[in-house]
Amino acid sequence: VIDHFAGDDTHLFRFSGGDGDGLAVPHFEVYDNVIPSSNSVMAHNLFRLANLFEIPEWGHRSSLMLRDMRSRWERHSGSFAHWGSLLLHHTAPFYTIAVAGPEARELIRELSKYFLPDVLLAGTETPDASLPVFENRYKSGQTWIYVCSFGYCKQPVKTVEEALAFIRAVS
Numbered sequence: 001v002i003d004h005f006a007g008d009d010t011h012l013f014r015f016s017g018g019d020g021d022g023l024a025v026p027h028f029e030v031y032d033n034v035i036p037s038s039n040s041v042m043a044h045n046l047f048r049l050a051n052l053f054e055i056p057e058w059g060h061r062s063s064l065m066l067r068d069m070r071s072r073w074e075r076h077s078g079s080f081a082h083w084g085s086l087l088l089h090h091t092a093p094f095y096t097i098a099v100a101g102p103e104a105r106e107l108i109r110e111l112s113k114y115f116l117p118d119v120l121l122a123g124t125e126t127p128d129a130s131l132p133v134f135e136n137r138y139k140s141g142q143t144w145i146y147v148c149s150f151g152y153c154k155q156p157v158k159t160v161e162e163a164l165a166f167i168r169a170v171s
Contacts, residue, residue, distance in 0.1 A: 001042060002061070011064040012039050030069060036082035039065065044086050051096045051120050054132040054151055063090055085117075092118060093149060093170045097163060098133045099123040101143025110160045119167070 005013040007028060015027040015038060029038045043065040050059030066087060073080035073087075097119055099107045104123035111121055122131065127138040137146055137156070144156035147166040154166050 010068050011061060012068055013042055030072065031079050032082040033079075039069075040080070040082040040086065044082070044089075047086060047089055048120055051094070051150070052122060052131060052133055056150075059150075062086065066090060089118065093167075094118050094120075095167055096120045096122065096133060096148045098137060098146040098148065098153075099143065100129070100134050100137040100146070101125070101139065102141070103143040107143060107145060107160060111163070114164065116167070 001013060004017045005015075007014055007026065010028070012028045012030065015029045030040070031037055032040055043062045046058040046062040046065075050056060050062065066083065069080065069083055073083050077084065095118060097111060099111075099122070102125055104125045108121055108123040111119075122133050124131075124134050124138065127140070129138070133148070137144065144158065145160070145163045146156050147154045147163050157163055157166075
């Protein structure tokens with residue numbers, strides 16, 4: 001997406017590719033309607049992927065996209081609801097909860113019962129998970145929950161209640 005849809009003078013993405021699509025002027029979809037705009041969805045994706053893959057540049061790009069939208073959403077916030085939820089992710093505490101071990105599926109299911117709009121959940125039941133968020137976190141025969149924020153993690157815990165306590169202590 002960055003390689004094929006990035007705008008020239010903005011951090012936003014064109015609606016169609018820049019490889020001779022026939023448009024005289026590039027179109028940037030930014031207004032959230034019933035369906036969020038493609039740019040607000042991509043900005044959310046970059047934010048989440050930055051946390052999951054621990055690639056700060058993607059999170060920074062998401063932040064720059066918000067900055068490019070600032071004057072618009074300050075004047076007409078009702079047209080930018082999905083952008084507003086991203087703004088909250090960038091300004092309020094946001095967590096990645098990584099669950100690693102044989103009981104990961106059950107613990108993720110239990111965590112999913114809670115309304116956690118400021119949390120990205122990730123789990124693995126196998127030691128060979130390739131995502132950076134799981135690196136050095138699998139302990140044979142044990143399941144641990146790691147509550148992290150932008151690459152910094154609390155001490156691992158065993159129960160959902162302990163993980164939620166970390167989040168509630170800050171909120």
